[in-house]
Amino acid sequence: MNKQNVDTPHHKKNTTLIESERKDKTMRKLSILLTLFILVTAIALSQTVAGRYKIEMNDPIGDVQENDGKPGKDVVKISITSDGEKLQIITELKENVSYYLKDQLAGPVIEIHFNTDNNDATGGIAFWGKNKKGFEFQMNLVSCIKYKGGLACLGALEGKIEGFVSSYSIYKYEQDKKMPKSINNAIESTQKEITGKTVEITLPYSEIGIKSGSRIRMFIRESDSTFDDSSYFPQVFLIIK
Numbered sequence: 001m002n003k004q005n006v007d008t009p010h011h012k013k014n015t016t017l018i019e020s021e022r023k024d025k026t027m028r029k030l031s032i033l034l035t036l037f038i039l040v041t042a043i044a045l046s047q048t049v050a051g052r053y054k055i056e057m058n059d060p061i062g063d064v065q066e067n068d069g070k071p072g073k074d075v076v077k078i079s080i081t082s083d084g085e086k087l088q089i090i091t092e093l094k095e096n097v098s099y100y101l102k103d104q105l106a107g108p109v110i111e112i113h114f115n116t117d118n119n120d121a122t123g124g125i126a127f128w129g130k131n132k133k134g135f136e137f138q139m140n141l142v143s144c145i146k147y148k149g150g151l152a153c154l155g156a157l158e159g160k161i162e163g164f165v166s167s168y169s170i171y172k173y174e175q176d177k178k179m180p181k182s183i184n185n186a187i188e189s190t191q192k193e194i195t196g197k198t199v200e201i202t203l204p205y206s207e208i209g210i211k212s213g214s215r216i217r218m219f220i221r222e223s224d225s226t227f228d229d230s231s232y233f234p235q236v237f238l239i240i241k
């Protein structure tokens with residue numbers, strides 16, 4: 001009896017201790033799992049910029065390559081706004097466009113791959129991207145050079161430069177293919193005089209088959225960046241007004 005009386009509290013104490021340790025371990029495991037969950041979510045979110053009707057992104061300076069000893073067009077900011085009928089796409093460069101184009105080639109500033117149905121299983125594949133697919137259209141925002149006798153939206157012409165103008169070219173992807181087909185001519189799609197650091201265009205929804213309420217994803221590439229996956233901005237998720 002005496003022995004039992006002594007043993008029982010002792011045994012109970014041990015059991016309580018073990019249970020308490022188990023609870024501690026379980027809490028620690030839960031805490032580690034929760035921390036991991038938060039970390040994974042944070043990383044996933046950091047790779048996607050989401051917006052309703054509008055998004056804005058900054059981009060580092062100096063992350064472009066020279067082309068034949070000439071400076072690459074260095075994008076520092078992008079904004080995309082939907083107004084119910086069209087997308088207004090604005091890029092800001094580090095320097096005035098004339099700095100990049102005065103003795104340089106006309107061409108794209110950014111390339112946008114549009115996943116217009118928000119579905120990775122439909123559409124084509126980004127050429128320089130890693131695991132970037134599901135695109136229905138690509139749009140290049142282009143800086144063109146106006147000459148006395150003509151206009152160059154890719155490359156250059158002979159003659160005196162008279163100014164610069166924005167334009168865009170659209171390409172349509174085929175299922176699982178990398179090389180989308182051109183469906184317009186940038187020369188005929190010119191939009192705005194470029195006088196400073198800003199290159200902008202407006203793109204009617206109909207050009208890329210989207211409408212009000214569409215939920216689309218985009219990958220944007222800085223055109224004069226490296227020819228690999230690091231030339232892309234974080235993924236954009238946008239709800240269209």
Ligand SMILES: [Ca+2]
Nearest residue numbers: 059060074075
């Ligand atoms: Ca940049």
Ligand SMILES: [Ca+2]
Nearest residue numbers: 119122123134
């Ligand atoms: Ca798609």
